């Protein structure tokens with residue numbers, strides 16, 4: 001499953017699949033993180049210009065397992081699927097969005113993902129706040145700046161935001177936006193909020 | 204796209220297959236072939252005339268019509284990222300591929316990039 005070659009690429013890719021103005025582009029990435037089923041894949045699908053792709057991070061673990069194969073057979077290695085999408089923003093910058101699950105045990109993957117990332121958008125479900133703690137810890141541990149996008153807001157949004165800030169122990173400056181990950185404009189607005197915040201921090 | 208779970212078990216047969224594809228080579232330098240390093244095929248003149256493995260040929264074919272990120276090559280071929288990295292490194296070494304690694308992070312470069320990202324988002328989504 002997953003890693004067997006499909007006939008998908010034999011037909012070749014359409015022109016749209018390639019990065020426009022690739023020779024002049026600088027690629028940057030932003031992480032879209034959150035616990036399982038919080039809406040990461042949906043978010044990326046809403047704003048990506050390509051059909052979201054998925055890939056597996058395995059090789060470090062695979063290499064260890066290959067060594068093991070000399071001795072013990074039948075060892076399995078857990079791997080993880082990453083979703084990602086692409087936004088060509090000009091002839092100079094192409095932005096990749098990587099959807100990264102919150103499991104802390106995928107250390108290698110987190111290092112790969114975090115290295116060089118501009119920042120992270122943390123998707124949060126206010127009904128399951130505690131599930132977001134490990135993700136926020138990880139993002140802070142890797143030193144990434146982040147904004148919070150809250151998926152569903154019931155009741156009084158203002159009071160809800162105050163409670164949420166307190167529960168997640170956020171800095172006052174950390175942006176909190178509401179976001180319907182199924183909606184392109186709403187997702188784009190959340191991303192814009194993050195980038196504006198990152199720019200403030202860089203200035 | 205896989206439904207439901209975000210992690211799954213990787214079968215030993217796949218590991219052996221991955222090992223054969225990569226001929227047991229070491230992982231390439233992580234910066235040079237990061238997830239967002241852009242790769243494309245070089246003009247044929249500069250290439251070493253070595254025989255390519257089927258996997259090398261397959262990845263080179265995909266990279267022949269423009270630039271793709273390393274992650275996209277993995278996504279389109281459905282090969283594990285680690286395998287893709289190694290095969291792409293081999294193709295780069297033999298002059299079949301060229302790579303555009305992302306710029307190293309630096310405060311000034313960041314600011315310019317972030318401005319470009321912000322303007323781009325505004326242009327795209329209003």
Ligand SMILES: Nc1nc2c(ncn2[C@@H]2O[C@H](COP(=O)(O)OP(=O)(O)O)[C@@H](O)[C@H]2O)c(=O)[nH]1
Pocket residue numbers: 034035036037038039040041042043099151152179180181182
């Ligand atoms: N109401 C609502 N549902 C959402 C939202 N984002 C995602 N969903 C739904 O939540 C489910 C899980 O989303 P998914 O993107 O697969 O989550 P992931 O595991 O974080 O990638 C899907 O059925 C989505 O349609 C949102 O902003 N609002």
Ligand SMILES: [Mg+2]
Pocket residue numbers: 040041042083099
């Ligand atoms: Mg998902």
